[in-house]
Amino acid sequence: MSDTDLLDLPLVLLSNRGPVTFDRDASGRTVNRGAGGLVSALSGLAEHLDDAVWVCGAATEEDAVVAREAEGGSILVQTHPYPHVVEGEPDGPSIRVRMVVTDPAAYADFYSVWSNPILWFIQHGLYGRSLAPVLTKAEHDAFENGYAAVNRVYADAVADEVRARGGKALVLLQDYHFYLVAERVREQCPDVVLTHFVHIPWPGPDEWRVLPANIRERLLYGLLGSDVVGFHTRRYARNFVLCAAELLGLPTNLDDLTVTVGDRVVRARYYPISVDPAALDATLATEEVAAHVAMLRYVFLEGDRQLILRVDRTDPSKNVVRGFLAFGTLLDQHPELVGRVSFLALLQPSRTDVPEYADYIALIGAVVAEINARHTKEGRQPIDLRMVEDFPLAVAAYSICDVLMVNAIADGMNLVAKEVAVVNRRGGVLALSEMAGAHEELGEFAVTLHPFDVQQMADALYEALTMPMEERHRRLAAAAEQVRTHDVRRWLADQLADLRKIAGFS
Ligand code: GDG
Numbered sequence: 161m162s163d164t165d166l167l168d169l170p171l172v173l174l175s176n177r178g179p180v181t182f183d184r185d186a187s188g189r190t191v192n193r194g195a196g197g198l199v200s201a202l203s204g205l206a207e208h209l210d211d212a213v214w215v216c217g218a219a220t221e222e223d224a225v226v227a228r229e230a231e232g233g234s235i236l237v238q239t240h241p242y243p244h245v246v247e248g249e250p251d252g253p254s255i256r257v258r259m260v261v262t263d264p265a266a267y268a269d270f271y272s273v274w275s276n277p278i279l280w281f282i283q284h285g286l287y288g289r290s291l292a293p294v295l296t297k298a299e300h301d302a303f304e305n306g307y308a309a310v311n312r313v314y315a316d317a318v319a320d321e322v323r324a325r326g327g328k329a330l331v332l333l334q335d336y337h338f339y340l341v342a343e344r345v346r347e348q349c350p351d352v353v354l355t356h357f358v359h360i361p362w363p364g365p366d367e368w369r370v371l372p373a374n375i376r377e378r379l380l381y382g383l384l385g386s387d388v389v390g391f392h393t394r395r396y397a398r399n400f401v402l403c404a405a406e407l408l409g410l411p412t413n414l415d416d417l418t419v420t421v422g423d424r425v426v427r428a429r430y431y432p433i434s435v436d437p438a439a440l441d442a443t444l445a446t447e448e449v450a451a452h453v454a455m456l457r458y459v460f461l462e463g464d465r466q467l468i469l470r471v472d473r474t475d476p477s478k479n480v481v482r483g484f485l486a487f488g489t490l491l492d493q494h495p496e497l498v499g500r501v502s503f504l505a506l507l508q509p510s511r512t513d514v515p516e517y518a519d520y521i522a523l524i525g526a527v528v529a530e531i532n533a534r535h536t537k538e539g540r541q542p543i544d545l546r547m548v549e550d551f552p553l554a555v556a557a558y559s560i561c562d563v564l565m566v567n568a569i570a571d572g573m574n575l576v577a578k579e580v581a582v583v584n585r586r587g588g589v590l591a592l593s594e595m596a597g598a599h600e601e602l603g604e605f606a607v608t609l610h611p612f613d614v615q616q617m618a619d620a621l622y623e624a625l626t627m628p629m630e631e632r633h634r635r636l637a638a639a640a641e642q643v644r645t646h647d648v649r650r651w652l653a654d655q656l657a658d659l660r661k662i663a664g665f666s
Pocket of ligand 1: 195196359360433471473508548549550551554571572573574575576577579
């Protein structure tokens with residue numbers, strides 16, 4: 161059975177970032193396809209349906225112009241052989257896209273006050289709590305006039321698309337930006353089949369008590385407008401059910417992972433997201449990646465030298481600073497590794513408008529400078545820190561590293577670990593935080609990291625670097641097999657199979 165056989169309903173998708181973005185250069189309007197496994201998986205689904213639309217935010221100025229030209233409606237974008245807008249009948253795979261424009265001040269409150277950082281920080285356990293967060297009238301206003309207001313606009317756009325399809329459609333909502341959407345769509349379109357997938361961790365009730373009761377209750381009831389609330393792991397799904405029990409007092413079943421709201425039963429489910437192995441194999445086979453591989457081998461791997469890698473956004477949840485402290489401890493305690501083991505960190509600057517993120521980048525720089533000053537040998541610095549957005553370089557580094565370090569404080573899944581499992585050709589060892597969702601699937605093939613224990617992480621790095629080659633290859637092969645048989649298509653297919661049952665089609 162193919163993915164599309166699972167769908168007898170029209171499809172409406174919603175995510176903050178859409179499948180295409182428009183820009184303008186000297187030749188006029190340009191169209192670019194969004195990057196990443198989620199966009200390819202969801203586009204792949206939508207492209208093969210007659211009646212699908214993807215609702216998303218206008219991300220660029222040109223997106224807003226396109227949205228205004230469409231007068232609030234959708235446009236048809238043909239995605240192959242190159243992305244372009246079509247007026248008549250497409251002669252290749254295509255997606256309808258509806259870009260939503262919101263008031264800039266409301267969007268700033270929605271995105272830069274509530275989605276990031278408040279919800280992100282709560283869900284990743286990043287608040288120290290002694291001094292942060294401080295919720296003032298400004299945050300309360302930003303919730304009403306930003307998060308809730310923007311959610312209403314998106315919900316109305318989704319409901320509009322559902323009504324245009326006869327009031328019965330399958331709606332797939334994505335992520336923490338839109339917790340209030342499902343409830344409002346259901347109010348307007350009671351026959352809808354709704355799923356909301358949360359890409360980041362879902363903590364237990366006490367973490368949510370950081371928010372005042374009226375706000376946390378609205379967020380939870382918003383999500384409970386869905387038929388299914390999807391997470392990466394069983395632990396997050398369980399936490400969600402616990403929240404419904406403790407914070408809302410609703411009847412729940414922790415074995416079935418269900419919540420009863422009025423006459424409806426809402427299911428919490430877990431579907432571990434994954435990568436597109438064929439796309440990764442194709443990237444690895446490019447000349448650009450091969451050139452990077454040659455350069456990286458020359459710089460880091462001559463003789464018996466070894467390479468530890470990390471690839472992350474500069475997000476405090478990724479725990480970059482403690483990762484370097486652990487590496488510094490490793491070199492302190494094993495001086496024979498100095499000059500022989502390098503640490504390449506490819507970090508993508510992220511959310512630099514949020515003060516905590518800007519401070520975090522500065523701290524990373526300071527820690528790296530200190531460790532490099534302490535352990536430079538024969539002119540060779542142990543840490544090579546590169547602040548870059550360069551996916552081909554990342555894939556090249558994935559393929560030749562000895563150890564990948566993922567030591568997140570909390571991470572919904574962590575796709576980098578899965579990408580390395582597929583692409584590495586050197587018996588690379590995954591050094592994987594027990595707090596990353598990926599640990600549920602890949603932990604048995606990895607060395608486990610405890611993200612707060614710098615000594616434990618140093619010891620684990622040592623274990624990974626000194627692991628016999630045969631064992632390294634055995635573990636890597638098993639991890640690769642797990643990821644290749646549980647790819648991003650399966651992530652989507654499993655959700656659709658559950659929804660099909662709920663909608664009464666099987
Ligand atoms: C959120 C959740 C969850 C790497 N370098 C570049 C680049 N990458 C790609 C990686 C990977 C992606 O970025 C990062 O994904 P992660 O899963 O590691 O982390 P988040 O960005 O925090 O993602 C996470 C995910 O959503 C999916 O549900 O797994 O837990 O936090 O694919 O290869 N991309 C570009 N340039 C680079 O230099 N464009």
